[in-house]
Amino acid sequence: MANVFSIGIERNSPAMxxxxxxxxxxxxxxxxxxxxxQDEEADLVYGLTSGAVRTTRVLSDGRRQIGNFYYRxxxxxxxxxxxxxxxAETLADCTFLVVKRxxxxxxxxxxxxxxxxxxAMRRELERTQEHLLFLGRTSACERVAKFLMNVxxxxxxxxxxxxxxxxxxxxxxxLTIETVSRTVSHLQALEIVExxxxxxxxxxxxxxxxxxxx
Amino acid sequence: MANVFSIGIERNSPAMxxxxxxxxxxxxxxxxxxxxxQDEEADLVYGLTSGAVRTTRVLSDGRRQIGNFYYRxxxxxxxxxxxxxxxAETLADCTFLVVKRxxxxxxxxxxxxxxxxxxAMRRELERTQEHLLFLGRTSACERVAKFLMNVxxxxxxxxxxxxxxxxxxxxxxxLTIETVSRTVSHLQALEIVExxxxxxxxxxxxxxxxxxxx
DNA sequence: CGGTTAGTTGACCGACGTCAAATTAAGTGG
DNA sequence: CCACTTAATTTGACGTCGGTCAACTAACCG
Numbered sequence: 001m002a003n004v005f006s007i008g009i010e011r012n013s014p015a016m017x018x019x020x021x022x023x024x025x026x027x028x029x030x031x032x033x034x035x036x037x038q039d040e041e042a043d044l045v046y047g048l049t050s051g052a053v054r055t056t057r058v059l060s061d062g063r064r065q066i067g068n069f070y071y072r073x074x075x076x077x078x079x080x081x082x083x084x085x086x087x088a089e090t091l092a093d094c095t096f097l098v099v100k101r102x103x104x105x106x107x108x109x110x111x112x113x114x115x116x117x118x119x120a121m122r123r124e125l126e127r128t129q130e131h132l133l134f135l136g137r138t139s140a141c142e143r144v145a146k147f148l149m150n151v152x153x154x155x156x157x158x159x160x161x162x163x164x165x166x167x168x169x170x171x172x173x174x175l176t177i178e179t180v181s182r183t184v185s186h187l188q189a190l191e192i193v194e195x196x197x198x199x200x201x202x203x204x205x206x207x208x209x210x211x212x213x214x
Numbered sequence: 215m216a217n218v219f220s221i222g223i224e225r226n227s228p229a230m231x232x233x234x235x236x237x238x239x240x241x242x243x244x245x246x247x248x249x250x251x252q253d254e255e256a257d258l259v260y261g262l263t264s265g266a267v268r269t270t271r272v273l274s275d276g277r278r279q280i281g282n283f284y285y286r287x288x289x290x291x292x293x294x295x296x297x298x299x300x301x302a303e304t305l306a307d308c309t310f311l312v313v314k315r316x317x318x319x320x321x322x323x324x325x326x327x328x329x330x331x332x333x334a335m336r337r338e339l340e341r342t343q344e345h346l347l348f349l350g351r352t353s354a355c356e357r358v359a360k361f362l363m364n365v366x367x368x369x370x371x372x373x374x375x376x377x378x379x380x381x382x383x384x385x386x387x388x389l390t391i392e393t394v395s396r397t398v399s400h401l402q403a404l405e406i407v408e409x410x411x412x413x414x415x416x417x418x419x420x421x422x423x424x425x426x427x428x
Numbered sequence: 429c430g431g432t433t434a435g436t437t438g439a440c441c442g443a444c445g446t447c448a449a450a451t452t453a454a455g456t457g458g
Numbered sequence: 459c460c461a462c463t464t465a466a467t468t469t470g471a472c473g474t475c476g477g478t479c480a481a482c483t484a485a486c487c488g
Binding site for chain 4: 429430431432434436437438439440441442443445446447448449450451452453454455456457
Binding site: 139175176178182 | 444445447452454
């Protein structure tokens with residue numbers, strides 16, 4: 001029974017479903033490995049069925065920006081030109097359904113697929129724009145609050161697991177690890193969230209968190 | 215003789231060319247008007263044939279982020295869902311070729327058009343990612359230097375015209391108008407650029423500008 | 429040529445970054 | 459299951475870049 005559909009693929013469901021239909025090849029990666037590298041040729045699209053992935057871009061002097069985090073149901077490596085502009089690494093053990101980019105790029109002859117791919121691309125852009133807004137115009141507190149909110153919304157359980165470490169959070173939010181840490185502590189002092197260990201927390205007051213995330 | 219092709223449409227040329235082919239309707243807007251508004255329905259795509267446009271997003275408390283600037287040859291309002299997520303305003307008198315979104319969205323039946331639209335979408339995403347990197351991980355000086363470089367690269371002449379004011383630059387770069395101003399003055403003191411009036415400048419030392427833009 | 433608007437400059441401040449030390453949680457072998 | 463080890467995170471002290479507020483000045487417009 002436990003096919004890929006039964007476990008609630010949400011965010012990019014239609015595209016993922018169709019990738020499966022296109023006979024994606026199942027592939028697994030352990031935690032902490034590179035799936036593809038910045039400036040490498042982009043031949044494959046990865047439909048993530050379990051685990052979590054980050055995409056990163058590194059400046060010449062070592063400053064790092066995380067482009068996005070991906071979870072079950074997301075397509076990775078779709079929205080790119082002939083070369084990848086980000087690297088992608090697993091944050092945990094992952095399983096993918098892998099297909100050739102060429103087989104799903106526009107005018108595949110399958111109009112349903114075309115629309116699904118277009119939609120996936122659109123959402124990728126939308127997420128990037130939302131992220132942009134946050135980096136440009138919000139305080140550390142707003143960023144962290146919003147981030148925790150988003151992660152919590154991913155999980156349906158009250159106890160939330162962060163798949164990434166503080167450095168990843170920092171590089172995603174355009175902050176330092178210390179600022180992230182301090183801000184999390186602050187939110188905890190306000191009894192808005194409660195951390196159990198480093199990677200687990202619980203939202204105590206949603207309304208307050210939402211207000212801060214504004 | 216002066217058809218739309220003769221004036222060097224660069225950035226999104228293929229898509230623009232095809233929009234023309236699709237019998238876009240010519241339309242003009244004066245300087246400083248809204249083309250479409252955030253949360254409005256997105257029915258039309260605007261191919262910009264002359265002038266300049268900015269897209270903006272405003273937070274509830276008035277903070278503003280500029281998503282992008284668009285110039286001759288760019289498509290505006292393409293990469294969006296059913297509703298616009300940004301407003302678009304003219305920075306100068308503009309002329310557009312306007313087509314229905316529905317007539318160019320994927321699986322139009324014209325494979326050349328499909329690829330061109332896909333490509334335009336991809337580039338929009340790419341530009342957004344580049345912008346993101348800058349907001350997340352660079353200093354005011356790097357941002358301003360890069361910005362001036364990019365604008366200068368648009369124009370092929372030595373004397374460069376900024377189509378936007380300082381506030382627009384600031385809201386694009388995630389800075390305040392004062393910081394932009396100070397940074398520009400600084401670059402001028404270093405004899406890297408020279409301003410003649412507020413909206414015209416000349417790059418004096420490209421190598422130095424490039425190094426700062428890192 | 430004066431008025432108006434946009435931009436610049438200065439003084440000061442606060443949020444976030446930096447560097448270093450302390451702490452905690454996750455492993456690991458006994 | 460517990461002490462020990464190690465790496466990740468937190469906390470503290472302090473510095474700096476960019477923001478804020480206000481006064482000043484330069485470009486553009488009739």
